[in-house]
Amino acid sequence: MKLTALLVCVFGVTTGEFVVAGILPAVAGDLGVSIPAAGLLVTAYALGMIVGGPLLTAITAGRPRKPLVLGLLAVAVTGNLLSTVAPGYGVLFVARIVTALVTSTFFANAIVIATASAPPEKKASTVAKLALGMNLAMILGAPLGTWIGDVFGWRTTFAAITACCTVGLILVARFIPNDQPGVCTRALAEFAVFRNRELLLAxxxxxxxxxxxxxxxTYLAPLLTGPASFTAGAIAPMLLVYGVGATLGNLVGGRLADRALLPSQLGALAVLVLLLVALRLSSATILIGVLVFALGAVAFSVIPGMQTRVLTTAAAAPTLAIAVNASAYQVAAAFAGWLGGRVIAGPGLPTIYVVAAGTTVLGALLTGLALRTTRERAAPEHDTSVR
Incomplete structure (x- = not known):
């Protein structure tokens, strides 16, 4: 039940992050703002995670994990409740930041709690099970939240997320045991790990x-209803298609990363570039559906490898490294929301696919650099063994 309690929390918190993509047009229309302005709500959430993750992890170092997680979840419940009743764009913007501030620290501590009693050979699979909450948020949470928003209004979506996070909080209070000796660490003492260049590159x-x-x-809803000519009612099913692809991609990507971490990551990023270009060139509805499925699969296939790379290069400070890596992911989300808005205001909505392909190429180049560095470091050891 411990893992189930944490999984429910991950599902609720992650749905609160992802669902905005599906209700973006409704929020923009109801609050009287543009689509790019509504897209900044994604950026606000990302910025909150970027700042809150490392900062809160450092501030709360050494605190008992169970009461800490309960406090973080209470803030998430409050933030989503404030989103539900927000009278205007400004209040909603602040509510998103408040919710995001605690998210990275919650995820980092949840991983430590989930793996604390797991044997070494099952720690990775335990993390994968916890990550299932994120996948379920993609498959069920975001599409269901979008459907609720379409039928009952976007505020009801946030009300449902508030209820889910509240249930998770109750389950954590009931089933998560108190800290055992040796669980808590001092994050401030762990900052030295960032002297590791391989960790920084990861x-x-x-x-x-x-x-x-x-x-x-972030802009999938307007991309589908605009250039692709889908109806508003098709957004929730398409998010479901994306989510199913993401779940399968996460599972397959984890197995590939176990066999060849960086090579598989580099290959996946290359395929992702091709998919983005194909989406820009496609007009057939069925083909776009297939490409959206593939996009979710390939985009999430790289996540297990990225997380594993960070954990293996920061074994001495896993909690802080996880929090910072989560913040790095949100740096990508924040920049993606901002850059997408600029593209819409400039060259136009369809150009998002081209710009997205370009940034993915940069990521592939960095992965190639990491692969080269790893092989160069291993080469002298190989030569010595031969001699």
Whole structure:
């Protein structure tokens, strides 16, 4: 039940992050703002995670994890409730930031709690099970939240997320045991780990390689209802298609990363570039549906490898490294929301696919650099063994 309690929380919090993509037009119309302005709500959430993750992880170092997680979840409930009743764009903007401030620290502590009692050979699979909450948010949470928003209004979507996070909080209070000796660490003492250049490069890859896919996901609703001529009612099913692809991609990507971490990541990013170009050139409805599925699969296939790379290069400070890597992912989301808005205001909505492909190429180049560095470091050891 411990893992289930945390999974419910991850599902609720992650749905609150992802669902904005599906209700973006409704929020913009109801609050009287433009689509790019509504897209900044994604940027606001990302910026909150960027700042809140490392800062809160450092401030709360050494605190008992159970009461800490309960406090973080209480803030998330409050932020989503404020989003539900927000009278205008400004209040909604602030509510998104408040909710986001605690998200990275919650995820980092949830991973530590989930893996604390797991044997070494099952820690990775335990993390994968916890990550299922994020996948379910993509498959069920975002489409269901979009459907609720279409039928009952976008405020009801945030009300449902508030209820889910509240249930998660209750489950954590009931089923998460108190800290055992040795669980808590001092994050301030862990900052020395960032002297590791390989860790810094791994975090940089997370920040750059995800921009393209996140840009398309942020503006997926207007991309489908605009250039692709889908109806508003098709957005929720298409988000479901994307989510199913993301779940399968996450599972397959994890297995590929176990076999060849950086090569598989580099190959996936190359395929992602081709998919983005294909989406720009496609007009057939069925083909676009297939490409959206593939986009979700390939975009999420790189996530397990990125997370594993950070964990293996920062074994001495996993909690802080996870929090910072989560912030790096949100750097990508923040920049994606901002850059997508500028593209819409400039060259136009369809150009998002081209710009997204370009940023993905940059991520692939960084991955190639990491692969080269890893092989060069291993080469002298190989030569010594031969001699």
């Amino acid at each position: 975090i940089a890859i997370t920040a750059v390689a995800n921009i393209g896919a996140l840009m398309v996901f």
